[in-house]
Amino acid sequence: MSHPVHLAVIYYSATGTGTEIANEISKAAEEAGALVRVRKVSELAPQAAIDSNPRWAAHHAATSGVPAPTTDDIEWADAVIFGSPSRFGNVASQLKQFLDTLSPLWSQNKLADKVYSGFTSATTLHGGHESTLLALYNTIHHFGGIIVPPGYTDAVKLVDGNPYGTSHQAEPGNEAESVNVHTRNAAKHQATRVVKIAQVLKSGLAS
Template identity: 35%
Template sequence: MKINIIFHSLFGHIYQLAEAVAEGAREVEGSDVNIYQVEETLSDEVLEKKGALESKETFSHIPTATLDTLTEADGLIFGTPTRFGMMTAQMRTLFDATGKLWANGDLIGKVGSVFTSSATQHGGQESTILNFHTTLLHHGMIIVGLPYSESRQMTLDEITGGSPYGASTIASPDGSRQPSKNELDIAHFQGKHVAEITKKLVE
């Protein structure tokens, strides 16, 4: 059972969640879990001006996703920051190249799940994941969210990401806030949950 996690991250928040998701997925017996990043479309000059170049170097060792990364997996977990309530252009670029996969039905029946981040507490986290689901549904994928058995998403004693749609974190407008333990634990749960469901379907 192969689980591929594909993410886009500028300041490392989504990458941290991706690692937590992977840790959870690897707890499921028989899982082969791999992490990939989408190709960055911004130049190093732009990344440096945004203050993201140094952050990008922390996960520069992660291989770049290709269309084979999508087709070879039984379960796919995507991580993207929110851009005006939708996935980033970098993540969109990957999916805009999947026309042939769609025509062939190559992703039909595969498990799909999404996690995200935003600058503010109500910065479009839920809409980003729901909009992402639309693309997965067009590919015929089976969407897995985050059930309320993961009760950490209901905590009220701290500001935290996490919803029935997927794990998330809040980065703050300047990117200074890092994922909390609660948010990382939610991401860990999501990875394990997706892997467990994928295993049942593969068997």
């Protein structure tokens, strides 16, 4: 690509499912020619709560080197893929807190006309996968962003069954390791589609 797409993957993950999906998306996007920044939003939970769950504590320590997102990452990006576990059918407070810091960019119209998409996970089959993504997309409407869902644009989506974004049913106690080939295929397709659409828009704006 003469003008490669800039993709920011901004997510929250407590026990590792989101990190696995984010890394899969990042790898596929780079293979599609994008420049990628992976950012994990800052943890808000008290250390005592983190330490009460060994997997949470281990993942928190293992990802301590992943940079937290800044407004610069959003300005830099042509496309953003947000990721959040489902929290009672909604976006996790850690990601929501970061979204709430973007008002200065919003007031300057710097969030508009970018491509946005999302991914999520929950430990139950009907644990808020779709409602979490739809809640996330409410924010994107306010940005004036261009939502690019995977839909059913590839056969892999008929397997994971969520047209709104990649979603995964995590196995309790084995969350990160439970990310299977179906989820990975859905994540790859979503990343490739987002890069493709963002490239079309970027090329059109540059011409």
